[in-house]
Amino acid sequence: MKYLSFMRGAGSGSGAFLLCVIGSAQGAVPANAHPLPYGDNWECDRGYHQHEKSCLAVVVPEHAFLSAYGRSWECERGFLKENENCVAINVPANGYLDKGAFQGWSCEVGFRKQDDQCAAVLVPTNAYPTYETHGKGWKCERGFREKGDACLEVKVPANAYPVYELYGNGWSCLRGFKQDDDQCVAVNTPAHAFLTEEGDGWECARGYRADRDVCAPLKLPPHAHIDNSGNGWECDNGYSQKGDRCNQNW
Structure with a gap:
């Protein structure tokens, strides 16, 4: 701001001055804007965006609303931005709105995206559907293993228990037993030895050394x-x- 001062005429009071305020063109605030509390800076009001030294109104299309800061717009739920408009999301049967998805929708569990549709996943017996977007869309129940498009029962030998794993035989031996082909055989622990942490082998106690199948002092x-x-x-x-x-x- 610039200030202009001049002395009053006679009879107006000795030594008194009149101050006139003149707006500085450099710090002028455009229409639809407000000054900031520091310097000569300014920003546009909510619903307007800056274009050079002016504030232009934000054009909000149908099915949209001003963003949190009011400088742009976002589409309402169920609509996606396309150019400068909000177009409705076509959710297929067995699908639901999903803001994080590329197309704005995802398929319900038990269905998979196929073009613009949600196709049913063929879940075999002894299996359950998953939310995975890749793979077959199902997994076998505990105690069954995937083979082709079927889930076959795992034959668990004596002294073993079923485990869920994509590879392997689908079972593990109990502690104190080790796998021998399709069986679980007992671990023969010699004197002065103890089972390993895994439970399928043994180690000699302190002061002894393994010598073939025994622990020698x-x-x-x-x-x-x-x-x-x-x-x-x-x-x-x-x-x-x-x-x-x-x-x-x-």
Whole structure:
């Protein structure tokens, strides 16, 4: 803003001045806009968008509404933006509106997109439909395995239990048993041994070493001790291993 001052005439009061305010063209606010609380900046009112130094009205087409900031528009639910209009979404039978989908709709569970329709998924016996957009659209129930377009019953041997997996035989052996072809055979744990965490093998206890099918006690030479693994030994400080002995360092 610019300010212009001049002295009043005689009789108007000694030393008094009259101030006149003149708007600065540089900071002029256009129509349908409002100044910002800092500097000479301004922004368009809600429902208008800036075009160069003017504020033009946002043209909202049918079935649309102003966006949150009022500078543009969005289509109502059930409509998609196409050029400068909002066109109705054609939802096929067995479909539903889905804003996140490319076409604005998705198929109900048990149906798959096929062109512009929702085709029924042929779910075999002992299977259930899924929401997956790829694949066959179904999975076999627990205890059954997919083979072609069917779900065949998994034959679980003794000492085993069924598991759900896309590959493999569809079952796993109980702890303490290991797979041998189509059977689960017991793990023969020798003396001084224990089952591994997986339960399909064994390890020797501390102070013993596996020797074929048994756990043999460690034979420590003089000046040696059991190592961190518990199944071997190493020389004490000041000694070095040479064969099966610990020789003193010189």
